[in-house]
Amino acid sequence: MFYQVAFANWSALVTAIAFAVSFCVFVTVVIGALRCSPGKVRRLAEMPLEEEKTS
């Protein structure tokens, strides 16, 4: 069913590990972001709209 991945050289190994590491960061953070509470999301989304005083 599964075939062993055969790596011809170190370049392919580096590629695979680099991909795995950054994919790991991506998946972890995106899952966290998608599960963020609605209240928190609403508050974050409205942050640019806060007013300031000017003189």
Add this chain to the structure above:
Amino acid sequence: MKTKTVEFNDHVVRQFVVASVFWGLIAMVVGVLIASQMAFHVLNFDTSWLTFGRLRPLHTNAAIFAFVGNMIFAGIYHSTQRLVRTRLASDFLSGLHFWGWQAIIVAAAITLPLGFSRGKEYAELIWPINIAVVVIWVVFAINFFWTLAVRNEKSLYVAIWFYIATIITVAMLYITNHLQVPTSLTHSYPIFGGVQDALVQWWYGHNAVAFFLTTPVLGIMYYYMPKAAERPIYSYRLSVVHFWSLVFIYIWAGPHHLLNTALPEWLQTLGMIFSLMLWAPSWGGMLNGLLTLRGAWDKLRTDPVLKFLAAGVTFYGMSTFEGPLLAIRSVNALSHYTDWTIGHVHSGTLGWNSFMAAGMFYWLTPRLWSTKLYSTKLADIHFWIGMVGILLYIASMWVSGITQGLMLNAVTPDGALAYPNFLEVVNSTKAMLHMRILGGTLFLGGMILMTYNLYRTIRSGHPATASIDVQVPEIPPKEGMSLVAGFLNPPVLYSVLLVVFSCGWGFLTGMASTVSLVLLVETAIVAMIHLSVSGKKWNDWYEKLLESWLPFTVLTFVAVVAGGMIQILPAVFIKQTAGEDAPIQVVYTPLELAGRDIYVREGCYNCHSQMIRSLVGDVLRYGKSGRLTESQYDFPFQWGSKRTGPDVARVGGKYPNIWHFQHMMDPRSTSIGSLMPAYPWLYKQLTDIPALTPKIRVLTGYGVPFPPRSPEEIRTAVLDQGRLITDDLAKNGIKIAPDKEIIAVIAYLQQLGKATPAAPPAAPIAADAVNQASTQ
């Protein structure tokens, strides 16, 4: 809790706005001039510091680092203070950042026309300026992160994330691509050569676009678009996915600049695939920006700010659609080295960067000077003539580029080139070059209108002081999450385990592989159960991450470094590509080396490539496709990215010395219809022979096998080889001294493509030298 009034430092924001507008004008004036030089060669004025090869780097550096650079600093400093509800940490560092950056720009504006260049696109500035850039960037980083550390708002808005990614990634890219050893106060050689240099350069070049021209401007979009539309961003969750997808994917896509070259094919494929993957997040971001205008579309008719921002985001979508398209290998075979790439780049810089800058400036300036915009009508006119200008520009470059690609690759039924004369192709696209001048001039006209409009706005107001009241706890709260806690938590640990077991399954053999697979599946199941049972804890981790700039920054750094490894490390292991039939580059003589440095100084790489692609059209026109070992002693590499003139990788021996002599003096005398400028100063200036001693010493240190020579022997070698050329020229009645620069250039050009026959399979000496050079 106590209430504190925070007064923002908008002085530095005002400074950056004014600087950006000023340098933007300069960049575009130079842009129109060099576009005109492409159509009318007389506009090079036969003057060294006004010639295309020297001014084109000035144009690109001014547009990227001076115009957009100052713009993003203004936007980052203005929006960050508001988003984290505190004043910039240090007024001194803010001032140092501003004045230091302007000093760098002035130094660049002086040195580039004088011919001080490293010969790498968007990285031409000489090493003392490189050091200044790093110092000022560090000042910027300290000021920014210090501000985050003393903030009065716990959560970090998504714009701040884009700024963080910009700061750390640009630092990493810039330092890596500028590793070099000086040979004098104004000259250096990069530590990478040949294919390594090509990889590092385009890793940097591509990601300079990604992390200098895109991510900070996206941060600006996520702040100013809601501000101008007076409604929150359409989907905050989508903005988060947009951010992480870009950070994850962008850094891998650099090799698409080297498709169909001698670069290993797997690396080309990797670059192409990741480029295609960029379609999704880029369009997600574009749609998120545009949909923020939901319910406010009517304002587009009357509000110039929204008009510019909406058009800018639309151009972002268009250029990020076109970029991956051009990264498809078969499309790239048509588009690369042609004007199509130039059109693509300008749809990004003019449409995305300049329109976003204009939108931001029209919104910011009245507020920073406590007044109203001088003229909405003028801003509208700016928008429309700018829009027509962009469209004329990119449409003409599309037509020109596709024409060039089709004609240069066209082959007759009997297998010969349909258009063997390169000049035939050049002449067929001249009308498009004129249309480009018109488009560029219209865009410049819009910039002038904006400058006038903003000037009158500033004159009618006074510098405003902006402040907010913030609730500050008596005891300052601790950072949301420590660096250690940022990584020692269930989501990260599960992810690490999944990666480890995946690698074990893929890389190990036999029972170990099977066990890894079982552990992988089990860990995934446990993680899913854990997630569903204690989901809140996962959210807690993420929400704390949003409040903790340090773990967040490290996480971003990990993602970009992992992607970066893919382009840098494989270059070290590339020796097996020096196959048994690979020709080996001949080491330059001192005179040829001097000629090469003049070639770099004059910016010849802006119009001539030195890489014959593995395409029928290229091979029929220029000869056998390029091999890695043929440029292994080239510090820097000169593969180029555009062919306004033909490839010169194998030009050596193709023409006699007299042809080159006359061609450089008056290109039209040998090539009717040529766009090339003349180089009369090369016939007067002397070759800098003393400079060759330290240059050869540095290159020898990189592993280039120069024979040992004393300075006197170098001088003798230069003059001896020069006399061979001058004697040959004398047969045609030309008298010239052997130490003139033109003689060195002829020697270099006549050497191009001269390689020794294939190395014996058992002795890949040249490849070892490549590796040695890259690890010095």
